[in-house]
Amino acid sequence: MARKKPTRHLANPSTAASGELRIIGGEWRSRKLRFPAVGGVRPTPARTRETLFNWLTPYLPGSHCLDLFAGSGALGLEALSRGAETALLVDHNTNLTRALQANLGALKCTRGKVLTAPAEHLLGAPASQAFDIIFMDPPFRQGLLDRLLPFVDTHRWLAPGGWIYIEYESGLAMPLTPAHWHLHRQKTAGQVTYCLYRNALPA
Template identity: 65%
Template sequence: MAKSRAARKPAAGAGELRIIGGDWRSRRLRFPEAGGVRPTPARTRETLFNWLVYHLAGSRCLDLFAGSGALGLEALSRGAGTATLVDHTPALAQALKANLRALDCDRAEVVCQSVESYLRQPPGAPFDIVFMDPPFRQGWLDTLFPLLAQPGWIRDGGWVYVEQESDGATTTPPAAWQLHRQKTAGQVRYSLYRVGAGTEPQT
């Protein structure tokens, strides 16, 4: 029995992600500890997806700095139509593909490319929800907010979720983005914005 329990532990140099809701609830997935990956904690994910509960079904999602896939995979588990997961670290991209195969999921695309390079190319069909959890204290939001604000990336009335360090100044979002929800948990401030003419006041 002890041997069986030990076999379920993550291997050295590996992390483990547990999906907390939806079709894949309680599924555990492995990912390499590469590229400084920092999965969004379960409690924060639960809050975020409670905010988005009425907007997930059939949505097109973009997970930037996908890392372990915590946000994109959770969205797919809870009914998102498709997800594009972008991460520049080859080991993480390969793990994402392997985990999608393990979940028997063909509704996601993994892109092994820097987020900045990805957003500098012409967009395809606009996304309904964008998740963005960049490395802290590197000024990523100042660079990426203007790129995401270009026409074609996010549909009118879509959503952008952002994580950043709680002890830093909040990066000013594009004029068309309205803050819908915001919370702080330890060292992380997480915010949800509504984009464009579909904005609605915070309740």
């Protein structure tokens, strides 16, 4: 996932400065992709991604993933590279979603879909499908996890037995989660704490 800070959006992505993402494992290992450097987006660090996907390795093949606040697409694209069946990459910034679509094309990947929408709008409605793995790395200092995690549960976005990954500021208390979400792994790297929960409800 990518960190986004509130700044102006560039109207013309072709003239925008760009960042670079390197996929670190799977089918597209070492592939480098470009994305517009808008809104302060940066890929989740490679070390954090390596740790997360080591945790998820047994559960990725054939999974259906939802990458909210997708930004550069670091997590959703990494999941597809490592065997996810599908991934829906969601971001509100049209420059970023155009780049995500272009990168899926460059990878010749038809298993990924891109949606331009605020995550709040998507999660605020009942799920059209339940996902096996959800990635949530929202912008900091906006209280988004506290607002949106209840929607993930009540609107049934996370499948029974599914996994949800979240990131938040290390200085804050852990966000409240449903009682049937069991904390599987947790780690802190600098100013970021990241956690992986499992939905313990039976299928």
